[in-house]
Amino acid sequence: MSSSTRLIVIGVGRWGQELARTVARLRGVELSGLFDANAALARSTAGALGVAALTSLEEVIDARPDGVVVATPDNAHREPVTRLLEAGIHVLVEKPIATTVEDARAMIAAARASRGSLSVGHILRFDPRYIAVRDAVASGRLGDVVHVLATRENLKEHGLRRAQTTTVEAFLGIHDVDAIQWITGRRVARVYAVGASRVYAAHGRNDTTVATLEMEGGAVGSVTSSWALPDRSGSMIDASLEVVGTRGSARIAMRDFGLRITTEEAGDSFPNPAGVDVHGLATGALADELAHFARVTRGEAAPMATAQEAFDALVVVLAMERSLERRSVVDVHAGAEVGR
Ligand SMILES: NC(=O)c1ccc[n+]([C@@H]2O[C@H](COP(=O)([O-])OP(=O)(O)OC[C@H]3O[C@@H](n4cnc5c(N)ncnc54)[C@H](O)[C@@H]3O)[C@@H](O)[C@H]2O)c1
Numbered sequence: 001m002s003s004s005t006r007l008i009v010i011g012v013g014r015w016g017q018e019l020a021r022t023v024a025r026l027r028g029v030e031l032s033g034l035f036d037a038n039a040a041l042a043r044s045t046a047g048a049l050g051v052a053a054l055t056s057l058e059e060v061i062d063a064r065p066d067g068v069v070v071a072t073p074d075n076a077h078r079e080p081v082t083r084l085l086e087a088g089i090h091v092l093v094e095k096p097i098a099t100t101v102e103d104a105r106a107m108i109a110a111a112r113a114s115r116g117s118l119s120v121g122h123i124l125r126f127d128p129r130y131i132a133v134r135d136a137v138a139s140g141r142l143g144d145v146v147h148v149l150a151t152r153e154n155l156k157e158h159g160l161r162r163a164q165t166t167t168v169e170a171f172l173g174i175h176d177v178d179a180i181q182w183i184t185g186r187r188v189a190r191v192y193a194v195g196a197s198r199v200y201a202a203h204g205r206n207d208t209t210v211a212t213l214e215m216e217g218g219a220v221g222s223v224t225s226s227w228a229l230p231d232r233s234g235s236m237i238d239a240s241l242e243v244v245g246t247r248g249s250a251r252i253a254m255r256d257f258g259l260r261i262t263t264e265e266a267g268d269s270f271p272n273p274a275g276v277d278v279h280g281l282a283t284g285a286l287a288d289e290l291a292h293f294a295r296v297t298r299g300e301a302a303p304m305a306t307a308q309e310a311f312d313a314l315v316v317v318l319a320m321e322r323s324l325e326r327r328s329v330v331d332v333h334a335g336a337e338v339g340r
Pocket residue numbers: 010011012013014015016035036037038041070071072073074076079080094095096121123162171
């Protein structure tokens with residue numbers, strides 16, 4: 001009998017494909033099946049990876065995996081997550097935990113009542129650059145944080161595929177909101193957001209949202225989220241973080257990854273080498289996130305981003321969305337709807 005940790009992936013769309021491939025290449029972990037509401041996609045993905053295509057959530061539960069990774073669209077996390085937790089299974093759900101307070105609350109309640117745990121895939125917590133900035137702040141080397149500026153931009157193609165199920169703030173901004181709160185150890189207290197809607201006007205979504213933040217303790221910041229980059233940008237992501245404190249500063253710039261591949265057909269491209277196997281094994285932040293989750297299922301580690309922390313990021317994003325509607329400053333923690 002194998003002593004590997006057995007994981008199943010639910011939702012093998014664009015990101016779930018990466019998750020499934022990465023799980024399959026982790027040391028000491030077995031991808032023991034996958035499930036997608038699109039049965040043909042589940043079959044073809046499972047066939048390519050040499051694993052079982054499961055045909056329902058019941059089959060996933062009946063397979064008694066050690067843990068399940070849920071990568072359904074942002075607005076479709078609640079049902080699989082609560083049912084898996086009710087069955088006592090450990091779950092890693094993709095960010096954002098949900099797109100509504102109600103869904104997130106239901107998931108947190110299910111986790112509290114479960115033998116299983118709920119982790120949320122805030123992958124920047126596994127990025128060595130973000131960890132180094134957090135360590136620099138925590139050590140006091142930067143002094144008191146004065147401001148934090150974050151940007152994250154994706155290609156149009158990424159946004160247009162997802163505009164029916166999420167917003168640019170929930171899909172991209174959530175990464176930076178969680179990173180800012182995690183790095184500074186302080187919550188965002190108030191937000192004022194403005195947005196531009198051109199390419200996405202027909203979808204009722206912003207192309208770009210710029211949110212100004214007031215943090216507890218007096219620091220200020222901003223989060224810029226956009227999925228309006230030209231599809232031929234070469235790099236699928238352009239992101240940055242700057243933290244300035246009273247005694248120092250830290251900066252992350254993420255556009256290319258020190259790697260450029262140029263072809264006659266596509267011109268320059270700057271692929272993220274995080275997805276590259278190192279001699280047969282997966283490496284990088286995603287592999288580290290999944291390996292950590294495997295340890296959580298074995299009781300050797302606690303969730304890196306808890307459901308409560310993910311909820312704390314979600315309420316900031318929802319406050320941005322209220323600010324966009326009302327065109328006014330929104331107090332993130334005001335009102336019964338975000339009470340704990
Ligand atoms: N951490 C990251 O960097 C990162 C990157 C991209 C996406 N994501 C997250 O991953 C999740 C998936 O995003 P995506 O872009 O791959 O979405 P997608 O739309 O490409 O794929 C979602 C898949 O889920 C399936 N699905 C929908 N409802 C289902 C259900 N109830 N049961 C089973 N399968 C179901 C769909 O058929 C589809 O194949 C989202 O939450 C997204 O925010 C995270």
